[in-house]
Amino acid sequence: MTASTLSTPRDSVKTWRRFKYPQSLIKYGIMLIILVFIAISIQYLNIHLERVLTMFGRLGNLFANRYYPPDIPYILDSEYLGYVFETVKMAYLGALFGILLAIPLSWFASFNMTPNKRFLYPVARFLLMVCRAVHEMIWTILLVTILGFGMLPGVIALSLFSLGFTGKLFSEEIEAINQGQVEAIQATGANPLKVFVYAVLPQVRVAWTGISIYTWDAAFRAATVVGFFGAGGMGWYLRRTVQQVESNRVAAILISIVGLVIISEVASAWARNKVSTS
């Protein structure tokens, strides 16, 4: 702060600019490109600004006048509750089958442990990729067109969804294991299956259990809506009430979905906690 330091700055420190020649230019350039892309997208998708501005009013109106009051007795009806029970069953069957299928597939699809790199590895990867890439609702629709309405297409769609979801996470866990134990078992001359069972499974068991619980949670969320496309469960009610514009019932169904998902989330968080601490 003294006068002497102020008046004699060293030459090398005289100036400083926040703008650095290549880095800052690249940074601002990328930001500009993103903004331009957003502007082009808004233009291309025909989004009108006044629609954005009136949106809140209309949303408020939707909730206040059409959804309110929710028709609570409708969701307490025993028939509806039966469908809720079906949804739960579909979800856990789907999750279960998905997880069971994911065990061999994720083994084949893990780069370090796959029994066959040339053939099994790419095939398993591809299968998992396709399961994950195609949205569960598209699976549902396709299966409903092939198999007809009912819970069977729902369970299969949820299984495929869970398989894609779990398979990737499972194989990532396998790829992160400790190779030392694997080599120890391999040294005894065990075949790949034995290596998998005795060296890999014990190491990934805890992580896999956590992932499986999480899968159940995700499958349940999806199960609440697969019925919308004809695959059983409470989603079917959603479709009916939406099509008949029974807004108060729609609201009640939405409340039931949110409530159930929250319950399942709390339960799965509890279970995951239990697994990771035990």
Added chain:
Amino acid sequence: MATLEVKDLRIRYNRSGPEILKGLSFNVEQEDFFAIIGPSGAGKSTLIRCINRLVEPNSGDVILNGRNITKVGRRGLRKARRNMGMIFQEFNLVERMSVMDNVLSGRLGYIGNFRSFLRFYPRADIQRALELLDEVGLSDFVDKRADELSGGQRQRVGIARALIQQPQILLVDEPTSSLDPKIAREVMGMIKQMSEEAGVPVLCNIHDVQLALEFSNKVIGLQDGFKKFEGPTKKVDKATLDEIYAMEIL
């Protein structure tokens, strides 16, 4: 008039918990390098944090150049804080920000929200930051990220950040305990020299008695929230130290 007056400062962290500071009073004069020594858990860090109210004291007064800091509101507190530079044991630099931005963050109390959002600082601040970085010997590191620096370098950035505030006092909490002995002495010397140049008194917590005796001109010995000793550094002898650190031996 003393630069900083602390009167009967008391604090407890929980209402039912123990009292950590039990009525502390002392004065820091314009030219002081004040060392606070004492065993671990004596309340040294708590005392420093009470002065700029990072921790709210339960009662007592902290008066900086005639302003009672314990009585001011939120806005007043921010004004008071920018008049007190603080240096931390763990440096507390924003790791993912450049050295320059870390130093400039010392000016946040003086600039508005808009300027701070754009990181658009007045020219004079930037100039001052460059000078300070030059003084602490970091002119080659201006655009480096803080997490690329060594411990000693980080603490020097911390010193520059505290001094760019143009503070009326420096609050220093164990500036050297994360550093090796040689660097520790350098950093202490730097704090002493630069605070003298700027004419700012220093209130410094320090665990290392040797360093305290070497750099300070006054010492407070703290033990279990009580002031066990206060006086000029030359009066500190073995008996005083034994008394202050009595708890630690037990």
Added chain:
Amino acid sequence: MMPSTLEHKLAKILTKRKKYKAIRYGLYIFIFLLVLGSIQTTIIKDTDWEKIGTFGTVVKALARFFPPDFSLFPHLVKPTIETFMIACLGTFLALVLAIPVSWFAAHNITPYKSITYPIGRAIMTLSRSVHEIVWGLIFVAAVGLGAFPGILAVAMRSIGFISKLTAEAIEDINPGQMEAIRATGANGFQVILYAVIPQILPVFVGNTIFQWDINIRRATIMGLVGAGGLGLTFHRQLVMYNYGGVTTVIIALLLLIAIGEVGSYYIRKAII
């Protein structure tokens, strides 16, 4: 005294173990029976096996989807671009809205703990618990058909994920850096700007890219409820019984998702 208590403890642990083992096997059997029961009621009883027919008829139903109707390809360009843009704009909107939500839902920086914290958590939970199809239905009802409700639905669905992980990252930040900035006399806004944001930026950006990848998948189905993009084409081909066209749409959709996957991989690599 020592050995006896030790033995006692050991015995206790052993009996406990035995009890746990019994409980565990009981649980396994229970789950197994439950699964069998569910399979019986959901799959075997509920399904109209006669209508599905033999394995041959199923294969025939599948065969209708082949070969793909490649003449449809030129008509898929626009909806594919639309889908991509819905995903991008939805992610962008989610990113913007996730900022206040994560601010509210991080208990160490939330402005008025008793009010804003529960609000933040509630938005977070609501956003994640409602499936994108349902969000789509709600927004189509509110703002009409088109890409706009699709963007809103995709955004609503990902706010929760982005802000949950961001809020957790905020709760984990180094409080010393916040303290240091506060000690300079900075106000709350400046503390967030200088001490919080730099610390959580990598997590925030990483999650946003991750969500972008997922949002491309979500955008592909928005058309099923009237909210634009490839889903609409998919639905149209299906109701026209043009199964070859359906396959073509799925191929386009897989290509789009592959692009997203590769893109997000490289973006993440470039940033980290």
